[in-house]
Amino acid sequence: MTPEDIPDIVISRLPVYLRALSRLQTEGQEITSSKELGERLGISSAQIRKDLSHFGEFGKQGTGYEIKKLVDQLRRILKVEREWDVALVGAGAIGHALAHYNGFADNGFRITMIFDNDPAKIGTRLNGFEICDVARLGEQIQEHNITLAMVAVPAETAQAVTDELVKAGVRGILNYAPINLTVPEHVHVQYIDPVVHLQRITYYV
Amino acid sequence: MTPEDIPDIVISRLPVYLRALSRLQTEGQEITSSKELGERLGISSAQIRKDLSHFGEFGKQGTGYEIKKLVDQLRRILKVEREWDVALVGAGAIGHALAHYNGFADNGFRITMIFDNDPAKIGTRLNGFEICDVARLGEQIQEHNITLAMVAVPAETAQAVTDELVKAGVRGILNYAPINLTVPEHVHVQYIDPVVHLQRITYYV
Numbered sequence: 001m002t003p004e005d006i007p008d009i010v011i012s013r014l015p016v017y018l019r020a021l022s023r024l025q026t027e028g029q030e031i032t033s034s035k036e037l038g039e040r041l042g043i044s045s046a047q048i049r050k051d052l053s054h055f056g057e058f059g060k061q062g063t064g065y066e067i068k069k070l071v072d073q074l075r076r077i078l079k080v081e082r083e084w085d086v087a088l089v090g091a092g093a094i095g096h097a098l099a100h101y102n103g104f105a106d107n108g109f110r111i112t113m114i115f116d117n118d119p120a121k122i123g124t125r126l127n128g129f130e131i132c133d134v135a136r137l138g139e140q141i142q143e144h145n146i147t148l149a150m151v152a153v154p155a156e157t158a159q160a161v162t163d164e165l166v167k168a169g170v171r172g173i174l175n176y177a178p179i180n181l182t183v184p185e186h187v188h189v190q191y192i193d194p195v196v197h198l199q200r201i202t203y204y205v
Numbered sequence: 206m207t208p209e210d211i212p213d214i215v216i217s218r219l220p221v222y223l224r225a226l227s228r229l230q231t232e233g234q235e236i237t238s239s240k241e242l243g244e245r246l247g248i249s250s251a252q253i254r255k256d257l258s259h260f261g262e263f264g265k266q267g268t269g270y271e272i273k274k275l276v277d278q279l280r281r282i283l284k285v286e287r288e289w290d291v292a293l294v295g296a297g298a299i300g301h302a303l304a305h306y307n308g309f310a311d312n313g314f315r316i317t318m319i320f321d322n323d324p325a326k327i328g329t330r331l332n333g334f335e336i337c338d339v340a341r342l343g344e345q346i347q348e349h350n351i352t353l354a355m356v357a358v359p360a361e362t363a364q365a366v367t368d369e370l371v372k373a374g375v376r377g378i379l380n381y382a383p384i385n386l387t388v389p390e391h392v393h394v395q396y397i398d399p400v401v402h403l404q405r406i407t408y409y410v
Contacts, residue, residue: 011405014404015404015405016396019383023384078407079407079408096301104399104403107404148407150399174402174403174406180224182245191221193308194303195309195312196220197220198289199219199223199283199285200395201378201393201395203283204216204377205352
């Protein structure tokens with residue numbers, strides 16, 4: 001089965017499975033079942049089995065899943081068995097929180113570059129990394145072959161930053177700016193906007 | 206049509222439509238079309254028309270949508286024509302970024318309470334609000350009838366905080382902790398985890 005055949009909605013659940021399984025692992029558990037996993041995640045066990053079946057046979061009827069094996073396989077499927085260098089654009093409040101977030105390290109990501117356009121910030125350090133001038137974004141990204149970036153700049157400049165990133169070879173963007181980005185088809189964007197997420201809640205409350 | 210009949214996936218797109226329409230509005234535009242909106246969002250115009258048709262007739266064939274009217278109606282559907290008081294639990298790096306985020310104000314939300322368990326932080330102010338002792342979370346939430354909360358505490362304490370919130374009457378939670386929360390059926394949770402979002406990208410890169 002080629003990647004194109006697997007529905008995006010299935011792919012979107014895999015990191016959530018991986019996170020839950022990693023947690024079970026740190027809790028010292030070695031075997032789990034689709035039932036236990038489903039209860040942890042509020043997803044039906046049938047859904048989990050169906051999602052995983054897209055990628056081959058993971059567990060045996062009655063014996064459950066070997067957590068370590070499933071974790072390894074999910075990491076491979078999601079391509080996070082390696083570590084990705086990530087560029088962070090924007091050293092404001094969100095940029096600061098991301099630069100100090102220690103959840104990236106064991107999960108496949110490492111911020112290796114930080115950019116900002118504020119002369120007062122450029123040249124200073126944020127969690128060990130020198131903040132670079134965003135004017136040099138393109139050349140730096142290209143020089144270091146960075147393919148992933150997090151955009152944490154105001155909405156007004158997010159599209160221009162994105163255009164630069166894409167031109168320099170970035171193919172994946174996690175966007176914190178509250179605006180939809182226009183990108184070529186080969187570039188994948190995920191959005192984080194607390195307002196959008198809160199509005200998805202209020203509808204139901 | 207009752208809320209239960211409308212697929213979650215449709216609801217999840219409405220805040221994105223609202224955000225794009227609000228942006229067009231600030232750019233001074235008064236009329237738009239599903240085609241223009243679709244191009245901005247990378248969604249087909251047919252999809253947009255179908256999504257909006259769940260809620261009645263919004264536009265006329267050939268004349269497009271009146272942006273102001275559509276914005277007002279989407280706000281009403283999402284229940285953000287009013288302003289929601291939101292409790293923020295956790296005054297770490299993410300909590301700081303959220304407390305200082307100025308995107309909530311015009312979009313239906315207002316952080317009115319901040320909690321932390323760090324004695325060094327309790328009693329100090331964060332963006333004008335006094336940081337309260339998380340030990341008093343339940344009574345404070347109840348006293349002020351808060352129904353929405355953002356959880357920005359470590360994974361280890363997120364479930365306990367959530368249990369307190371739910372007991373105090375909270376029905377919607379935006380969770381920044383990298384863990385799945387177990388909540389009763391009447392409570393709605395949305396998750397923000399940069400690792401999960403990045404892993405949804407790497408699969409395709």
